[in-house]
Amino acid sequence: MRKAALHAAFHRAGMRLTRQRLAIYRELESRCDHPDVEHLFKAVKPRIPQISLFTVYRTVNALELAGMVWRVATWKGHARYDGAVETHAHFLCETCGKIDDVDTQGACHGLQEQARGCVPGNDVRRVDVMISGACAACAAARESAAQQA
Numbered sequence: 001m002r003k004a005a006l007h008a009a010f011h012r013a014g015m016r017l018t019r020q021r022l023a024i025y026r027e028l029e030s031r032c033d034h035p036d037v038e039h040l041f042k043a044v045k046p047r048i049p050q051i052s053l054f055t056v057y058r059t060v061n062a063l064e065l066a067g068m069v070w071r072v073a074t075w076k077g078h079a080r081y082d083g084a085v086e087t088h089a090h091f092l093c094e095t096c097g098k099i100d101d102v103d104t105q106g107a108c109h110g111l112q113e114q115a116r117g118c119v120p121g122n123d124v125r126r127v128d129v130m131i132s133g134a135c136a137a138c139a140a141a142r143e144s145a146a147q148q149a
C-alpha cells in the first residue's frame with residue numbers, strides 16, 4: 001500500500017500513522033511467511049529498539065479490525081497474520097507450522113458467488129480457505145524416519 005493510502009486507511013481505523021505502526025505494517029506486508037506477533041516484534045525491534053511487544057499486539061489487532069491485515073490461522077495457540085488481503089488460500093503444515101500462499105483466486109471467487117447465491121442479500125466480505133497437511137520437508141522427514149524404523 002502506498003503511503004497516502006496507508007494514511008487514509010489508518011485514519012479510517014481511528015489510528016494515527018506513527019513510525020512504529022508503519023514499521024509493523026511494512027514488515028508484515030513484506031513477508032510471505034505469515035508470522036505471529038512475536039516474530040513481527042523480533043523483526044522490527046532492531047530498527048525501533050523502544051518498541052514493545054504490547055504495541056505490536058495492539059497495532060496488529062487494530063489493523064485486523066480495519067481489514068488491513070488478515071488473521072489467517074492459529075497454530076499452537078499463536079495467531080498468524082498476513083499483510084496481503086487480496087483473495088488467496090493457505091496451506092498449513094501441521095508439523096512445523098509453515099504457512100504458504102496458494103493461488104486459488106478463481107476457486108475462491110466461485111465460493112463467494114455460491115455464498116451470495118445461497119441466501120440472496122448475503123454480503124460476502126472474505127473467503128477463508130485453509131488447506132492443511134505436511135509441507136514437502138516435513139513429509140520427506142517423516143518418510144525417511146519411517147524407513148529407518
Ligand SMILES: [Zn+2]
Pocket residue numbers: 093094095096097098134135136137138139
Ligand atoms: Zn513442515
Ligand SMILES: [Zn+2]
Pocket residue numbers: 034072082084088089090100101
Ligand atoms: Zn497469505
